Amino acid sequence: xxxxxxxxxxxxxxxxxxxxxxxxxxxxxxxxxxxxxxxxxxxxxxxxxxxxxxxxxxxxxxxxxxxxxxxxxxxxxxxxxxxxxxxxxxxxxxxxxxxxxxxxxxxxxxxxxxxxxxxxxxxxxxxxxxxxxxxxxxxxxxxxxxxxxxxxxxxxxxxxxxxxxxxxxxxxxxxxxxxxxxxxxxxxxxxxxxxxxxxxxxxxxxxxxxxxxxxxxxxxxxxxxxxxxxxxxxxxxxxxxxxxxxxxxxx
Numbered sequence: 001x002x003x004x005x006x007x008x009x010x011x012x013x014x015x016x017x018x019x020x021x022x023x024x025x026x027x028x029x030x031x032x033x034x035x036x037x038x039x040x041x042x043x044x045x046x047x048x049x050x051x052x053x054x055x056x057x058x059x060x061x062x063x064x065x066x067x068x069x070x071x072x073x074x075x076x077x078x079x080x081x082x083x084x085x086x087x088x089x090x091x092x093x094x095x096x097x098x099x100x101x102x103x104x105x106x107x108x109x110x111x112x113x114x115x116x117x118x119x120x121x122x123x124x125x126x127x128x129x130x131x132x133x134x135x136x137x138x139x140x141x142x143x144x145x146x147x148x149x150x151x152x153x154x155x156x157x158x159x160x161x162x163x164x165x166x167x168x169x170x171x172x173x174x175x176x177x178x179x180x181x182x183x184x185x186x187x188x189x190x191x192x193x194x195x196x197x198x199x200x201x202x203x204x205x206x207x208x209x210x211x212x213x214x215x216x217x218x219x220x221x222x223x224x225x226x227x228x229x230x231x232x233x234x235x236x237x238x239x240x241x242x243x244x245x246x247x248x249x250x251x
Contacts, residue, residue, distance in 0.1 A: 003033065003056055004227065008155040010213055011113050014120065015057050015099075016249035018109060018157030018217065020227040024049040029239050034229070036103050036244025050246070057099045057250050064248065065091055066101045069124045073134040075141040089134050090123035092141040099250035105231040106160040106221050108202050109247035112138055114147035120249050125156075130202055131175060136209045149210045156216040157247050160232060162187060162197035164222035171196065221245070 003024075005017035024033025025048045030041040033049045047061075054064045065078045067088040074088040078098060091100040092112075100122035102109050108130065112121035121138045123129070139149045169192050175182035185204070187195040199216040206214040221228040234242035 003052060005056065006157065006217055006219065008111075008215065008217065010153040010155055010215060011111055011249065014113055014115070014249060014251065016111055016113075017056070018111075018219075018247045019053055019056075019245060020158075021229055021243060021245065022227060024052070026243065029234075029241060030243045032243065033246070034243030035101075035246035036105075039244060040241045041243065053101070053246055053248060054099065057248060059097070059099055059250065063097060063250075064099050064101050065093070066103070067091055067124075069103060071126055071128045073129055073132040073137050075121075075123075075134070075137045077141055077145070089125070089129050090121060090138045090141075092119065092121040092138060092145060093251070094119045094145045096251040099248045101246055101248035103244040103246055104157075104159065104221075105229045105234075105242050105244050108159040108198060109157040109245070110135060110138075110154055110202065110206075111157065111247060111249045112142060112152055112154045113249065114142060114151045115153075116151055117142075117145070117147040118251060119145045119147040120251055122247065122249055125202055127171075127196070127198060127201075130198070130205055131178060133205075135202065135205045139209050139211060150212045152211050153213040154206050154211050154215075156199050156202050156214070158217060158219035158221050158228050158245065159199050159202075160222045160230065161220035162195050162200065164220060164232065165196045165198055166190075166193050167196045168193065
């Protein structure tokens with residue numbers, strides 16, 4: 001099956017994509033394009049899937065840079081091919097011939113580009129990373145390479161939507177403790193439960209930080225099992241593990 005790749009006009013003509021689960025070599029609960037080496041999937045299948053992604057971007061497998069994601073606000077500046085991923089949750093580069101990639105399964109994948117400066121970025125932004133400032137940190141790191149945030153285009157890919165993201169009062173308290181205005185990203189749910197708007201919060205942080213353009217592709221990972229992996233959906237179904245989606249951009 002051919003890979004399915006969601007793209008954004010705001011990032012064109014740079015090669016990029018939010019890859020769905022379609023077109024991969026994995027089977028069972030991982031069926032499709034599982035690119036997570038941290039999953040319990042067969043490593044041969046994951047490596048083959050990642051090679052297909054690199055090929056779709058016109059690169060050999062070692063041209064796909066990644067990080068060992070830990071829900072932090074840390075950003076890695078990539079200067080050449082990697083020997084092993086380091087702990088961080090975002091990458092930036094100004095080096096042609098490299099693709100920056102992140103893995104998600106409900107969290108936000110965010111791709112960045114300053115076309116004029118030739119600087120790109122990619123971030124894994126779950127609720128904790130977004131709250132702690134990973135998106136702001138990417139803009140700072142891109143500026144250190146010559147980008148200007150007013151020229152940067154940022155696109156949030158498939159992520160869990162507000163209608164599917166139920167949280168508790170302690171979650172709400174963590175956000176409003178940082179800024180009472182964060183309460184506007186929560187809607188009332190059943191009982192004491194609330195519905196959190198993760199992409200809405202991501203867009204808010206990007207725009208508040210002064211990015212030139214920010215958008216969400218409006219794809220919900222939880223609600224479309226044929227196209228997307230979802231950690232929360234897997235948890236609700238009682239499955240043992242889940243696949244990871246990959247998103248990437250290259251100069």
